[in-house]
Amino acid sequence: MEKNDKKWYNTKKLAKTNIYVKRRNHCMNTAQLERMKNGAGFIAALDQSGGSTPKALKAYGIQETEYHSEEEMFDLIHQMRSRILTSDAFTSEHILGAILFEKTMNSKVDGLYSADYLWEKKGIVPFLKVDKGLDEKKDEVQLMKPIPNLDKILEQARGRNIFGTKMRSVIHNANQKGIREIVDQQFDIGLKIVQKGFVPILEPEVNINSNSKKEAEEILIEEIMQHMKALDSSVKLIFKVSIPTVAGLYSDLMKDSKTVRVVALSGGYSRNEADELLRENPGLIASFSRALLSDLNAKQTQEEFDAALGKAIHEIYEASMAE
Incomplete structure (x- = not known):
């Protein structure tokens, strides 16, 4: 490897970060970490943000004509999420675990803030989506937009008893430069989050419709493993990936002691396909x-709603626990 390779810079940077990480890990909830590392189950993603909320509500049976402001829209999506929780x-x-949107984190469910309700009443670990959406496509990828208020968000998350975070970027085709930038950004921001005492979910999604999905995933795992080698053992990360074209692609990543869990997004597949x-x-x-949510509808009775949600949860759980 040449010294002008960007990884040399990252390795030095990560080595400095590791010293600080050791001081911060005491903030982590060890019971939640143990559950995420060794528990049976899956993570529910309930983090639709402002841009995707109208689509989520429409899928739930609520049309855009049924609300007249952003405030009403977010009230409706919170009612949906509360009904799920x-x-x-x-x-x-x-x-x-369950991944929450920022407004959900700051809203209450049955008299408790959402994260407290999840952990205290349900025993489910709360995560927070922290990214601000995707940048324009360049080099066949979409990096995350800047997160200028990350420190403020994390301070709020600490006050709301959030365990970890999630942030998404997207790879459209097998471009080495673009994928390297995606992984660099995910790890760079992820380690800042680790320093604050959280466990980040790094999500470098590969577009399931990509003509070079297999090749993109091969580049992706190589880049990830290079970063993992540079990390101190005290660092704890979760990875959220597209279900790989080649089964077992992420097996070595799962075995790394710094990996808490590797989880999969559905990425546009139907539940049966995923x-x-x-x-x-x-x-x-x-x-x-x-x-997870595709069979739910606002007009269902509670009995119908619980049955549809229970069926989806059971099917996803069984697939997640397959050996």
Whole structure:
């Protein structure tokens, strides 16, 4: 490796970061870490943000004509999320964690802030989406937009008893330069989050419709493993990836002591498709959003709602626990 390779810079940078990480890990909730590392179940992604909220509400049976302001829209999505969180079907028997949107974190469910409700009432570990969306496509990827108020968000998250964070970027095709920049950005911001005492979910999604998905994933795992080698053992990370074209691609990453879990997004697959692909990858568990919520509707009775949610949860759990 040449000294002008960007990884030399990253390695030095990470070595300095590791010293500080050791001082911060005492902030981490060890019971939640143990559950995320060794528990049976999957992560529910309930983090639709402002841009995707109208689409999520429409899928739930609420049309844009039924609300007239952003405030009304967010009230409706919070009602949907509250209905999910309080459902008898939504339990720690099958669900390890749930990813929340910032407004959900700062809203209450049954008299408690959402993260407190999840952990105290359900035994489910709370995560927070912290990214601000995707930048324009360049070099066949979309990096994350800057997160200028990250420190403020993390301070709020600490006050709301959040365990970890999540941030998403997207790889569209197998471009070495673009993928390297994606991984560099995910790790750079992820380690800042680690320094604050949280466990970040790094999400470098590969577009499932990419003509070079297999090749992109091969580049991606190589870049990730290069970064992992430079990290101190005290660092704890979760990875959220597209279900790989080649089954077992992320097996070595799962074995790394710094990896808490590797989870999979559904990425546009139907629940049945995603579940089938998940079964081919032992150790890879789900972190589904659309595939989890696709059968829910605002007009369902509570009994119908619980039955539909319970069926989806059971199917995703079974696929996640396949050996």
